[in-house]
Amino acid sequence: MKKIKKxxxxxxxxxLLACILYYSGLLDDNLFYQSIAGLFLxxxxxSAVHHSEIIxxxxxxxxxxxxxxVSITVIEVAIIISLMTTGGxxxxxxxxxxxxxxxxxxxxxxxxxxxxxxxxxxxxQTFSLHSVKIALVALxxxxxxxxxxxxxxNSEAGPYYNKSQxxxxxxxxxxxxTAFISAQTTKHREYFITGDSDTADAEAHTISNSSxxxxxxFLLISLIIVVLLAKxxxxxxEQLIVSEGxxxxxxxxxxxxxxxxxxxxxxxxxxxxNRLQTSLNxxxxxxxxxxxxxxxxxxxxxxxxxxxxVLGLDILPIILLVISIFTVMLSLIGGRSNFVYGVVLxxxxxxxxxxxxxx
Numbered sequence: 001m002k003k004i005k006k007x008x009x010x011x012x013x014x015x016l017l018a019c020i021l022y023y024s025g026l027l028d029d030n031l032f033y034q035s036i037a038g039l040f041l042x043x044x045x046x047s048a049v050h051h052s053e054i055i056x057x058x059x060x061x062x063x064x065x066x067x068x069x070v071s072i073t074v075i076e077v078a079i080i081i082s083l084m085t086t087g088g089x090x091x092x093x094x095x096x097x098x099x100x101x102x103x104x105x106x107x108x109x110x111x112x113x114x115x116x117x118x119x120x121x122x123x124x125q126t127f128s129l130h131s132v133k134i135a136l137v138a139l140x141x142x143x144x145x146x147x148x149x150x151x152x153x154n155s156e157a158g159p160y161y162n163k164s165q166x167x168x169x170x171x172x173x174x175x176x177x178t179a180f181i182s183a184q185t186t187k188h189r190e191y192f193i194t195g196d197s198d199t200a201d202a203e204a205h206t207i208s209n210s211s212x213x214x215x216x217x218f219l220l221i222s223l224i225i226v227v228l229l230a231k232x233x234x235x236x237x238e239q240l241i242v243s244e245g246x247x248x249x250x251x252x253x254x255x256x257x258x259x260x261x262x263x264x265x266x267x268x269x270x271x272x273x274n275r276l277q278t279s280l281n282x283x284x285x286x287x288x289x290x291x292x293x294x295x296x297x298x299x300x301x302x303x304x305x306x307x308x309x310v311l312g313l314d315i316l317p318i319i320l321l322v323i324s325i326f327t328v329m330l331s332l333i334g335g336r337s338n339f340v341y342g343v344v345l346x347x348x349x350x351x352x353x354x355x356x357x358x359x
Contacts, residue, residue: 002224011047012214015222018044019227027232034236042258048075048222049262051215058207063185069263069286071219076102076106076259076290077297078227084298085235085305093310095298097252099184099291100147100317103258106287107324108349110264114279115331116342125276129335131184131191136283136329142288143321145172146295151312159312166303169311170296177292184285192281230255249356260286276337316359320352 018040026033052071056063072194080098084091148168154161161169184192234251241250263286270278296312302309313321327348331341 002093010043010208011222012218014040014043015047015218015225019221022225022228022232031236034233037229037233041226041233042261042357044222044226044229045075045258046262046265048219048226049266050221051222052213053205053266054211055219058212064066064182066184066285069282069289071223072259072263072286073289073293075223075226076256077294078223079230079259080294080298081232081254081301082231083225084307084309085301092308093249094252094309095295095309096147096313097249098256099242099294100313100321101249101253101256102260102290103143103287104321104324104349104352105253105260105264106283106290107328108345108352110260110283111280111328111331112151112345112349113264114267114271114276114283114340114342114347115337117268118274118276118338119281119339119342121272122274123338124273125271125337126335127277127280127332127337128191129333130188131277132280132284132332132335134180134183134188134191135280135288136325136332138176138292139284139288140325140342141176142173142291142295143325144168146291147311147313147321148318151311151314152319153312159310159314160308161299161311163303166299166309171262171301173292173296177288180288180292182282192277246357247359253353253356280332316355320348320355322349324352 013227021033021037021040037184048071052067056067076098079093084094087094115125150161150165151159151171153161153165155165178320234255237254238248238251241248263282267279267282270276270282297309299309301307324345327344331337331345
């Protein structure tokens with residue numbers, strides 16, 4: 001409880017300071033204040049995740065990892081929609097690039113780092129094979145419907161869905177995600193819980209109603225200010241990237257990395273404490289939520305506000321995505337992990353970033 005109160009010192013103050021900076025009007029063409037806003041953005045994301053973790057401790061597992069994944073997805077959705085509704089045709093592929101970047105960072109970066117660090121420290125770690133199978137089956141289907149099939153459909157020229165196909169994609173993603181959540185929370189909850197569930201239940205009783213309400217309020221404040229700051233900083237970041245001769249798709253990677261930073265820290269920390277099941281719940285659950293909720297939400301917004309939406313990936317990103325999913329499946333197929341799997345996934349991550357810069 002003392003640790004929670006100590007964390008409140010910055011998890012409540014920084015979001016308020018970020019709000020003051022944003023509404024002060026100092027961010028316009030001022031590199032110094034934009035740099036400060038960038039730091040505030042990172043800490044506000046961490047604050048949002050911290051408050052979601054407080055709420056998660058109160059409700060218990062596996063609801064805790066679901067709340068964390070959904071909180072991050074809400075940030076992602078809000079940033080993408082706010083930029084696409086105001087950015088025009090130039091941002092038509094922004095949702096695809098950001099979600100693709102998030103999935104690649106999760107599968108290769110977060111999962112790879114967890115397997116590598118956990119394997120180096122404990123040699124071999126075990127986890128529920130059933131939970132991984134459920135998550136990977138859901139992930140493969142959602143990825144195919146959202147980012148691969150649009151490249152090969154013929155009703156619209158280019159990597160687009162027509163309206164009927166878009167509605168089917170929304171239906172497919174939400175149905176699969178709902179089935180996954182049902183398995184994780186009720187039907188097959190025992191596959192996803194860890195051996196320290198009794199300790200988590202005990203921790204839930206240490207969180208008072210006042211702490212819960214504070215976390216609810218500041219979770220909302222943190223989510224809102226993250227969206228506003230990301231929207232303000234996206235143009236300067238894009239201008240910097242273009243001025244250096246780098247592809248604009250790097251903007252999606254940077255935003256996805258900032259959004260996923262706290263979750264990555266939480267997943268790696270769990271792996272270091274020999275709780276790889278929690279790490280996989282966080283990472284794979286977030287990957288499924290990132291596509292299964294973000295793409296339908298952006299698709300609905302695209303239909304309502306009539307802005308263009310590019311979903312289909314080019315051939316090279318499809319190949320990299322298939323390699324990543326296939327490698328993760330092989331790494332987790334036996335229910336036991338070691339550091340070699342982590343090394344391979346981290347190399348995949350380096351290849352993804354390198355080929356994005358040098359396609």
